[in-house]
Amino acid sequence: MSTRLIGASADSVEAATAPLRALDLPPRPRNRARNGLAIAAFALFTIATCVPAIGGIEVDLGALVRNWSNGSGLLVQLIQPDFSFLPRTLEPILETLQMALVGAAAAALVSVPLTLWAAAPTNPNGVTRHAVRTVINVLRAVPDLVYATVLVAMIGVGALPGLVTLFLFNVGVVVKLVSEAIDSGDHAYMEAGRAAGGSQLQINRATALPQSWPLFANQWLYALELNVRISAILGIVGAGGIGRLLDERRAFYAYDDVAIIVLEILVVVVLIELVSTTLRRRLV
């Protein structure tokens, strides 16, 4: 690469100092066809998303304007929070936080062996590695609230389906991100373990694990942050936490109460992020 660059600049210097010789230009690469195709594909896709007959959405600005005149009053309420509602929100928000924390902690425990299983340097066996990865990818393809909806139907309304949702979701996030980080890292130290006659398990435990610990801690904190946001909405489908109250007040069009809840979620999310950022800075 670098030698080619040097060669190229030498050529151009030569060309500059010998202006009389006809320039021997390499053919200019033509991207027109490719770019045209890309633009056409983009346009086609966009048009297809606007054809109601095949499931695309119907762009109806008129309905929007009509609804807006009905609904704008609610938005006015939204900027006038009713603080007398605050006490009723405290217990659900606490439940939200508890669910977030417990889900993240349980997932943290399970994520360690699964991650080492899913990363190439820590698991040279391709078959088991791909098995774990496939399961994780399937796990991640299901949106969080979809889990919660199905789980609520399976095991009943309450915090438990919410907790299981958070757990599954966190395991997916942590295992995927950390195992990819391990994959892309440098693992010379493992070769030393192998040369000393260590088994993969020993190498993982004694070197790979301490070495990847900051990666894990980072993602655990990230999972906790995500959890606070998710557990705030889990209640919408009946899986515990503040979301249920939010959905209830919304259904009554009590937007002044909704404003309080949203404000509270905002504060909690920002606080958790502050804590998490502080902790993360201390991880070296």
Added chain:
Amino acid sequence: MNARTAPPLPPSRPSRTAASLWAIVVGGVVIAATVGLRIDWSELGDVPGDVLRYSTLMFADPNWERLPRALFEMWRSISMAWIGAILCVIVSIPLGMLAAGNVGPSWVRLPLRVVFAIIRAVPEVIIALLLLTVTGLTPFTGALALGIAGIGTQGKWVYETIESAQEGASEAVRAAGGSTAEVARWALWPAVAPALMSFALYRFEINIRTSAVLGLVGAGGVGSMLANYTNFREWDTVGMLLIVVVVVTMIMDAISGAIRRRITGGPRITEKRSRHVVGIR
């Protein structure tokens, strides 16, 4: 140093009390939170059994008769996600540019960043939900809500990308006598365009998931269908729907991810990194 036969004395091991204390504190908080949850923990043991039983109901013999309808609804969710992503990108690129350091004046930049931060802090689903109550529950308003709810994160990505790209190339254009517009066109845009396009696609991937969630609360699409059949307890249809969601989402992720890699990294380099680096030069 003379010959010695006694074992060598290592320096004393550094104390680990602080670390242990932290571990105890964190463990205590987690246990307290676990106990505080109003969950009948004896039910936890039933969960795997329940999940297994219902999974058999769902996946042993999925109801493929409703597949056409499911694909129709899935396409509706994807459409919401796509239109939402386009709206989001159209709004967030100019706003994000204004919010980037050195581009916009600070009286524009700071309020914009605060707005982005607030939108970011509130879960997207909640923002979308609130907007939907105001605008009515249709796929179009769903797309709109997705577009607005994503602005917080998208705008932040835009200004961070622009800020990280500014130095070298812009300076070169300015040194050659370029105006601000020329700097934007010939230094900033080439530097940030791939990243911005890649972020736009990433927004689409996120939206696919969020649009399914908006469906659950009635905005239409595969989420609505799933919510309905879950209420009807028609498990074989639910199973089929879940398979459709997973497969289609993974396919969309794969396509979008491949395009993103093409955009940001050019063609993928398959050659393995050489393991031994230094040698005789």
Added chain:
Amino acid sequence: MRSAPQRPEAEVTPSASGSWSIRLDDVSVTYPNGTTALRNVSLDIAPGEMVSIVGLSGSGKSTLIRTINGLVPVTSGTVAVGPHTVNGMRGRRLRSLRGHIGMIFQGFNLADRTDVYRNVLVGRFAHTPIYRSLLGITTAHDRELALRSLDSVGILDKVWTRAGQLSGGQKQRVAIARALTQEPSVMLADEPVASLDPPTAHAVMNDLRRVNAEKGLTVLVNIHLMDLARMYTTRMIGLRDGRLVYDGPAAEAAESDFEQIYGRPIQPDDRLGS
């Protein structure tokens, strides 16, 4: 700086369980991607010898050294170390054989976030039941070996330091201590000084020579610097394009021999100097 303290040879230092010979018979290695790195190399090294392998980058030095502990499987031919035949060995038996072969790497290959102590204990893997490694339990014997090895390379005071915070020379000494902790019968070193500055390079080479002299350990070291090869080793093996092209006493190797191994005139880069 290494004014090698004279020690009674008894059980003071980790002693080798006897030194081993190394024998390669018509060994060829072709990597899965089709690169042939070694071509019909035959070699016989007696117990206690100190041998250097020289050659250009890509000539197959690392490959040769890695066949000896089975990190690279041979495509044909046989590799024997002491009483064992390496090729064909797998799993538990290969691991326990590796436990007798110490190895030092150019890039040190330490776990940077782990303290020196735990890094050195990696050398006890082959002698530790897996449940012990999992729980992180060490025996008094292992601890003693680790500390003595660190002491013998003069960095016992760094035992609780994170490996990432050491200088290059210190890291390489930790790596040597790690290999010594294995109580090896053969010591392999793959470009152990290539990432070090000249004085540190000499110090590390001295450590290796001392290991060879004091414990009578067979030492095989890859070097691409001709003066170091001459100064510290007794026998030199030249590789060129995967073929063995030189085998003789290191001290007598002339410039012309190096030019023949390298296939080009000697350059200033080929010497460490200082």
